[in-house]
Amino acid sequence: MKATMLYGPRDVRFEEVAEPKILKPTDAIIRLSATCVCGSDLWPFRGLNPITAPMAMGHEYCGIVEEVGSAVTTVRRGQFVVGSFCISDNTCPHCRFGFQSSCEQREFMSGAQAPLARVPLADGTLVATPELPADDLIPSFLAASDVLGTGWYAASAARVQPGSTVAVVGDGAVGLMGVLAAKQMGAGRIIAMSRHKTRQDLALEFGATDIVSERGEAGVSRIKDLTKGVGADSVLECVGTKQSMMQALQCARPGAMIGYVGVPHGVELDGAELFFSQRGLMGGPAPVRRFLPHLMDLVAERKINPGKVFDLTLPLGDVAEGYRAMDERRAIKTMLRV
Numbered sequence: 001m002k003a004t005m006l007y008g009p010r011d012v013r014f015e016e017v018a019e020p021k022i023l024k025p026t027d028a029i030i031r032l033s034a035t036c037v038c039g040s041d042l043w044p045f046r047g048l049n050p051i052t053a054p055m056a057m058g059h060e061y062c063g064i065v066e067e068v069g070s071a072v073t074t075v076r077r078g079q080f081v082v083g084s085f086c087i088s089d090n091t092c093p094h095c096r097f098g099f100q101s102s103c104e105q106r107e108f109m110s111g112a113q114a115p116l117a118r119v120p121l122a123d124g125t126l127v128a129t130p131e132l133p134a135d136d137l138i139p140s141f142l143a144a145s146d147v148l149g150t151g152w153y154a155a156s157a158a159r160v161q162p163g164s165t166v167a168v169v170g171d172g173a174v175g176l177m178g179v180l181a182a183k184q185m186g187a188g189r190i191i192a193m194s195r196h197k198t199r200q201d202l203a204l205e206f207g208a209t210d211i212v213s214e215r216g217e218a219g220v221s222r223i224k225d226l227t228k229g230v231g232a233d234s235v236l237e238c239v240g241t242k243q244s245m246m247q248a249l250q251c252a253r254p255g256a257m258i259g260y261v262g263v264p265h266g267v268e269l270d271g272a273e274l275f276f277s278q279r280g281l282m283g284g285p286a287p288v289r290r291f292l293p294h295l296m297d298l299v300a301e302r303k304i305n306p307g308k309v310f311d312l313t314l315p316l317g318d319v320a321e322g323y324r325a326m327d328e329r330r331a332i333k334t335m336l337r338v
């Protein structure tokens, strides 16, 4: 089969590789219905993470179970499944506390920008739908695998409450999903920080009530103005830069929680400043598995439409263009049809 490999900065190749096989009795092989390019794939694509050997790309996936190992009991051949980008057993203490992304057996999914993929720990990682979904729901199920689950976690970690005021830093796919999640959780006011018209429009569609286009100190003071000088009750940090984290901390009120899901690059916090600020931080790789059953129900019942975040759809063979379009900000998120 042909699959996506990253050889070095901006060197994405769609090339012949061996088909995945069951390696452990707890594995499953799935045939992908669709896959996509993640914002985090752009870090190695841009050369910001070192690449020592060709990498099998892709960690967001949904599809039909092709084969299962002898120990797998909860999914079977022919079922439609969605899994998290974090592989987990869903039985260890951390999983039981809802932190499957810190599973004692954690692995990170790879090789999903391909027609077939191997999913380790299939029982703990995959969730099946009762029946095969309609084709138009595939993008939304795919979004649940990472961006929706991550935006949802950001809102959950930031303890969004009914009626509360939420600020979302970052207008990438995850930030937009954070807006959607905050809306579902009943936030009264959702302030999305975005400078781009198409992303602002999508944020408003997903439930944002206010748009702040300023950044840095100007952005913080706009949010202070909008909240009568108090600051937001919950802040979702969905970028991962020093500037975005500072912005998130400064636009939160004392007592607020910040859910931070942007992978930090160059972020350093000052202990004394954090102490006197009285803001809480909870973040990290999202335990998407915790939220998957609920998110998949919301999608199946057509109560949410997170698939709208894909504004470019390409055949899998054009994956390199999918990376370029996101890198050049011509697309928010690229879906690849297999």
Ligand SMILES: [Zn+2]
Pocket: 088, 089, 090, 091, 092, 093, 094, 095, 096, 100, 102, 103, 104, 105
């Ligand atoms: Zn576990």
